[in-house]
Amino acid sequence: MAHEPFIARGFRRRSPETAEAHRLPPGQYETKDFPVLSAGPTPRTPLSSWDFTIRDVDGRSARWSWDAFQALPRDTPTVDIHCVTKWSKFGTKWEGVSVDTLLAAAASEGVASGPFLLASCDGGYTTNLSLADVTGGKAWVVFGHDGAALPPEHGGPARLLVPHLYFWKSAKWVRGLEFLRSDRPGFWEQLGYHGRGDPWREQRYHGDP
Ligand SMILES: Nc1nc2c(c(=O)[nH]1)N[C@H]1C(S)=C(S)[C@@H](COP(=O)(O)O)O[C@H]1N2
Numbered sequence: 001m002a003h004e005p006f007i008a009r010g011f012r013r014r015s016p017e018t019a020e021a022h023r024l025p026p027g028q029y030e031t032k033d034f035p036v037l038s039a040g041p042t043p044r045t046p047l048s049s050w051d052f053t054i055r056d057v058d059g060r061s062a063r064w065s066w067d068a069f070q071a072l073p074r075d076t077p078t079v080d081i082h083c084v085t086k087w088s089k090f091g092t093k094w095e096g097v098s099v100d101t102l103l104a105a106a107a108s109e110g111v112a113s114g115p116f117l118l119a120s121c122d123g124g125y126t127t128n129l130s131l132a133d134v135t136g137g138k139a140w141v142v143f144g145h146d147g148a149a150l151p152p153e154h155g156g157p158a159r160l161l162v163p164h165l166y167f168w169k170s171a172k173w174v175r176g177l178e179f180l181r182s183d184r185p186g187f188w189e190q191l192g193y194h195g196r197g198d199p200w201r202e203q204r205y206h207g208d209p
C-alpha cells in the first residue's frame with residue numbers, strides 16, 4: 001500500500017527478531033496457499049476397502065479397518081509444514097491418530113519394533129523414516145484437515161503427517177508402516193532426495209549434511 005511505511009515491511013520480512021523469521025527454516029518462504037504436490041494420479045480407495053497395517057520384520061502385523069481406526073484415541077495437532085520445493089505453511093490444523101498410539105497398539109498385538117520404517121501408500125508411493133522420527137509426539141496418521149475430512153488431493157482418506165521433516169515424508173494415501181532391518185530409501189529418496197530431510201538443517205538432497 002502506498003501509505004504503508006516501506007521500512008516497516010522490510011523489517012517484517014527480513015529481521016531475524018520476528019516470530020515469522022524464527023518459524024521459517026533456511027531457504028524457505030511462507031505461503032498462505034496449500035499447494036498440491038503429487039507424483040501421480042490421486043487414488044480413490046473406498047473406505048469399505050481401506051485398512052491400515054503395521055508389519056514387523058518377521059511378518060507379524062496389526063491391522064485396522066476404517067471403523068476400527070476411527071475408534072482409536074485422537075489428537076488435533078496444529079503444526080508448520082515445509083516442502084522441499086521451498087514453500088512453508090504455518091499453523092496447519094489436523095486431526096488423526098499419533099504414530100505412538102498406533103505402535104503401542106501394534107506392540108500389544110505382538111508386532112516387534114525396530115529402528116527403521118517404510119511407509120506405503122495407495123498408488124505405490126513410499127518413504128522411509130526412522131523410529132525416532134515418528135515417535136515422541138512427532139508424527140500422526142491424519143484423516144481431518146481444517147475441521148473437515150482430509151480431501152483426496154491432500155491425501156485423504158488418510159495421510160502421514162511428520163511436520164518436523166520436509167513434507168515429502170508426509171505420505172499421502174498412506175496404508176501402512178513396515179519395520180525394516182536396515183534403512184531403505186523410498187520414492188523420492190531413491191531419486192536423490194535426502195534420507196532424513198530435516199528442514200532446519202536443509203537436508204534436501206542426498207549428500208547434504
Ligand atoms: N502418496 C504420495 N504422498 C506424497 C506425495 C506423493 O506424490 N504421493 N508427495 C509428497 C510431497 S513431495 C509433498 S510436498 C507433499 C505434498 O502434500 P500436499 O499435496 O497435501 O501439499 O506430499 C508428499 N506425500
Ligand SMILES: [Mo]
Pocket residue numbers: 037083084085167168
Ligand atoms: Mo514436496
